[in-house]
Amino acid sequence: MKLYDWTPAPNPRRVRIFLAEKEMEVELVQVDVLGGEHKSEAFLAKNPSGKVPVLELDDGTHVAESVAICRTLEAMRPEPSLFGTTPFELGRIEMANRQLELEMATPIGIAWVNGPIVGRTGRFQQIPEAKAQAEGATRKFYRRLDRELGERPYMAGEQFSVADITGLCMIDFASELVALEPDRELSNLWAWHERVSARPSTKA
Ligand SMILES: N[C@@H](CCC(=O)N[C@@H](CS)C(=O)NCC(=O)O)C(=O)O
Structure with missing residues (x-):
């Protein structure tokens, strides 16, 4: 899996912390947000909102939105639970x-x-x-x-x-x-x- 990331931004950091809590490793791909790469046709095909973070699964499909990405990761690795169990x-x-x-x-x-x-x-x-x-x-x-x-x-x-x-x-x-x-x-x-x-x- 890959995470389209931009280190200085708060939303990608949420997902990086979540991954670290789960002890999951993914490839981090830096998006040139200052250069407008997130508004390019290629990036909009991954996330039509033109924002980071975006998770790319091994089959090439994408999930955007920090919470949606974290929910995907929680479903892949339920422990330790970060969304609760009861x-x-x-x-x-x-x-x-x-x-x-x-x-x-x-x-x-x-x-x-x-x-x-x-x-x-x-x-x-x-x-x-x-x-x-x-x-x-x-x-x-x-x-x-x-x-x-x-x-x-x-x-x-x-x-x-x-x-x-x-x-x-x-x-x-x-x-x-x-x-x-x-x-x-x-x-x-x-x-x-x-x-x-x-x-x-x-x-x-
Ligand atoms: N609701 C989205 C917000 C994503 C978002 O606003 N990302 C910012 C970086 S923290 C971004 O890509 N900003 C560039 C832009 O909007 O042009 C999420 O939770 O992931």
Whole structure:
């Protein structure tokens, strides 16, 4: 199998961490995103959305979308489970992961496309009000996470899951490239960040 990857980006990192947790090895193929390779006809044939990551199976078929790729990998190698096994775990992990994607990663993405790095490329019309609103929504979500992580060690409960991978990759991206590092006083969120970052998989 191959993973079409772009090392600096948060979504491919989610899949690399997932693979490392599963102790699965695939060939990593770097896509020249800055050069627009992901919008080429050849790449759109793999993922019509023109985004990384994309998993290529040994028969040449493709699966895009980080969570869809992770679900494919979980089905191939169920242990250790990162999507849960009991009905309750499955539901809670899905809930945590979806809320992180929709309510945290989405505003981080809006702040990113309306921020200075993307602005310099001239590819998107900048909307300062959208950036300010998205920053506020992200910071509000960080405060919510801080409260919840005072009551449980991981995003979805007692066990490390795909939701922690989503949370870590998005918060690191927001901190490093979107000027949206969580405030230092959010001590439960930072304790979780330290706990999760200590896993060897997160270096993938
Ligand atoms: N929903 C997709 C998002 C994928 C995505 O936004 N990938 C980014 C890199 S993190 C990308 O390819 N950006 C290039 C572009 O959109 O032009 C997923 O979860 O995999």
